[in-house]
Amino acid sequence: MAVTAYKKAASFYESYERKSGLKDVTHYCPGCGHGVLHKLIAEALDDFNATDKTVLISPVGCSVFAYYYFKVGNIQCAHGRAPAVATGIKRVLPHSVTIAYQGDGDLAAIGGNNILQAANRGENITVFFVNNAIYGMTGGQMAPTTLLGQKTTTTPYGRTTANEGMPMKVAEIISQLDAPVYVERVAITDAKHTMKTRAAVRKAIKNQLENKGFSLVEVLSVCPSGWKMTPVQAKQWVEEHMFKIFPPGVYKDESAERDIREANKFIFSTEDIRSKLDIPSQEVIKSQIPQVPERYKDPRMILAGFGGQGILMLGVGLSEAGMEAGYNVSWIPSYGPEMRGGTANCHVNLSTNRVGSPLVSKPTVLVAMNLPSLDKFEDLVVPGGLIIYDSSLINRAPQRDDVEVFAIPATELADKLGNTRVANMIILGAYIEYTGVLTKATVLDALPNFLKKKTMVPLNRIAIEKGIEFARQKMNKS
Ligand SMILES: Cc1ncc(C[n+]2csc(CCOP(=O)(O)OP(=O)(O)O)c2C)c(N)n1
Ligand code: SF4
Incomplete structure (x- = not known):
């Protein structure tokens, strides 16, 4: 006897993860x-x-x-x-x-x-x-x-x-x-x-x-x-x-x-468009991206802190400089409940390949500028990833033993420069020096593009240099 087997199309997910307990049903009304x-x-x-x-x-x-x-x-x-x-x-x-x-x-x-x-x-x-x-x-x-x-x-x-x-x-x-x-x-x-x-x-x-x-x-x-x-x-x-x-x-x-x-006739390749606009080919741009150790390559980052610490701007800065350097970049902010003492965070990708999704669910780098951020995101970091945290504000070290940890007393260093608010730029400088993902020249060139208050450029430049100097000392470089 012939048997007809009816089964769900493979172009549907096996189960629908919309709501727990409702994995086999859609949200549509009966008969829709x-x-x-x-x-x-x-x-x-x-x-x-x-x-x-x-x-x-x-x-x-x-x-x-x-x-x-x-x-x-x-x-x-x-x-x-x-x-x-x-x-x-x-x-x-x-x-x-x-x-x-x-x-x-x-x-x-x-x-x-x-x-x-x-x-x-x-x-x-x-x-x-x-x-x-x-x-x-x-x-x-x-x-x-x-x-x-x-x-x-x-x-x-x-x-x-x-x-x-x-x-x-x-x-x-x-x-x-x-x-x-x-x-x-x-x-x-x-x-x-x-x-x-x-x-x-x-x-x-x-x-x-x-x-x-x-x-x-x-x-x-x-x-x-x-x-x-x-x-x-x-x-x-x-x-x-x-x-x-x-x-x-x-x-x-x-x-x-x-x-x-x-x-x-509508179909142009990206390279066609680049050549028409006189933009160097992706290969040329890629070859100019700094060579970095495998573990720091193509960072997928979560940057988190409380409102007012300039977390979102730190993300914008990384993306702007990353773009200058030739990376494919993405930045998305999450405004979160920072008003209630939680975390403000953003996701940043700097990639030598195309970025599939701007959302970072498994970061290779976490920058935590306050304790709630470390508490919230520490476990998400992939094994072998990097956690950078502001040790002036966070009174505990990360508990993970399968990641690299870099403690930076960013707020204290910023205070010494006369403005707590540049702690984010100290972190930026320290991060790029520590990993080599971006050069100092690229970041300083990009600085006026992502800083809204132009009068603040000189102080932010000093803060980036301070971060670089701190990382160098940590790495025993002169
Ligand atoms: C900019 C904006 N305006 C209005 C809405 C509110 N809104 C949500 S669904 C909807 C209409 C949807 O009707 P239809 O496209 O016929 O889809 P159906 O729900 O019938 O499948 C509207 C006006 C919205 N979400 N965003
Ligand atoms: S039956 Fe109407 S209201 Fe219900 S899911 Fe379908 S379109 Fe929406």
Whole structure:
């Protein structure tokens, strides 16, 4: 007897780590259309063997947590901005499969111009547009696609032409532009329509893989919770009411005749762009980066202290100087609860390779400028990593015996220079001298770029030099 085994697509995570105890379920309401569409997309990615090269841009809306489910590169972006983010991703990663996943509030309201411009540029991206005629996430307000007469929390007597205008027909609008290659409207009401949606999802991804340009699939979906219906009633409602205003069908399909080279014209390599802008090639820049011992190479750093210690500026300084030196850099601040005596921290990457994520979860370097920071982050440092701490303020040494520790009485040295606030620059100087990751000349050159108060440049320069001198003494260098 033939056996059919149904299993979860490999493009989904094995378990969903969104909330403990809920590892096998999504956050969607029962009967919601998002889950069905997710499944169709994940299965298509499996079949195209595209999981590892896919970047999914999650929207603001009920599908904001798509990144908990898809085992692909994920970016969650600002409301309505997925087409712009997808444009950027696709241009720097032309061989990726870049997908913008958007609801009707996201795409047709706040992001209306974003989608129009991306479609009009013919970006080689795939857009899945979930039209459930309502803002689901925020409790059922009117969307541009809400039907006439439809009651929502913001149209309690039903949408009227006079007050709110007519429902917006996105597939029709986008298909009027010259650039898009494929626009189809589908539905996920019954098996027949869901199979059509399955085919449309695949076509829209295939077009991108074949460099044919912009594809948009509008999916008529259901929001049982927002519509206050059962899932079965909701599906019937789509067929009875939405189909009349939003007829499913192919609105544009030039996939067969589209000249592939047309789409290719958008693809420049980073080196092409560098040579056009007269910027030295990455290889040349890389060769100028200081050679450092393996254990200090490509630092992934967490810098932490309390508000007012200039932790964030220390991170900016490292990144600015790192950029000058030719590293790929990232800096993200975390403003945290420092007002309540906790830690302010930032994450910094200085890398000779591309930085995958600006978030540093396993630092190779921790700079702790107060005790709560050492308490909080000490255990995160990778074995063999480096912990630098301000020994004037922290009255205990790190307890780890598998990391290198460098104690700097930064605040005391800063006080001797007449200003406690330059302790951060003392740490900067000591760190670069100790590890060799940046040269003194690069950091001093970058100093005026990252210091807001220009009158403070001379004192900060002295503090950096003081830090360098301290590290030299520690290392018994003259
Ligand atoms: C800049 C900004 N404006 C407004 C909001 C509030 N907001 C969150 S989701 C949402 C609408 C989402 O509706 P839709 O795109 O239709 O997605 P659904 O929830 O129905 O899947 C809005 C207005 C926000 N998060 N950010
Ligand atoms: S509110 Fe609507 S769109 Fe959001 S998860 Fe629930 S059913 Fe889906």
